[in-house]
């Protein structure tokens with residue numbers, strides 16, 4: 001059960017159909033969406049019954065649009081909305097277990113970067129909440145016509161469970177109630193709010209960058225300590241598990 005976002009004229013669609021039991025092609029342009037069945041009927045008639053075209057915006061689509069739960073995303077993602085589309089689909093389609101996407105090379109670098117890397121940021125940390133991602137190669141601009149002014153990169157991902165909350169390392173009098181308790185859960189929205197705040201001012205220490213989010217820098221420092229995170233660190237050095245611990249400390 002494959003989802004392809006932005007099939008356009010259908011060149012990738014035609015390559016995917018032999019390998020997919022069902023292919024949901026999500027295309028925002030109604031003229032391109034309307035042409036796709038005829039393209040497939042003309043070039044791959046033996047697989048035409050596998051295709052389902054959804055004339056829709058991938059940024060707004062939900063699980064109810066799919067008659068069968070999709071398990072894989074394979075797409076040459078529209079470059080201007082690649083990250084929001086990827087994160088939206090991972091949030092809306094819990095059955096999406098893995099995928100291979102082509103995006104602009106800079107975006108591929110950001111999606112696959114780990115903590116401490118210059119390119120590690122909001123897309124890397126948020127994707128890490130959902131999945132393990134790795135670079136799966138690069139595609140030079142010269143293979144496209146017209147030649148674009150960017151290179152492209154392939155990103156492969158495999159969904160994993162969100163980080164588990166470990167026991168709070170701080171003494172009980174410093175810890176917020178319930179912070180970091182074993183097995184405790186924290187919402188994705190709460191974790192992503194910490195990620196957004198930390199990277200909004202990525203050059204600042206977490207104590208300063210999270211000041212507004214926490215209410216004040218001293219309160220941010222208190223929460224960071226109870227989460228076992230150095231208040232002098234910067235967001236770019238934190239794993240998604242550490243962001244989750246900070247969010248848990250604030251509950």
Ligand SMILES: C[S@@+](CC[C@H](N)C(=O)[O-])C[C@H]1O[C@@H](n2cnc3c(N)ncnc32)[C@H](O)[C@@H]1O
Nearest residue numbers: 006007008012026027028029057058059076078
């Ligand atoms: C980079 S082209 C890819 C075309 C084709 N997949 C290929 O590999 O040659 C982007 C395609 O995504 C579509 N698109 C752009 N934004 C979209 C969105 N939010 N939801 C669904 N499709 C979108 C465009 O209409 C276009 O067909």
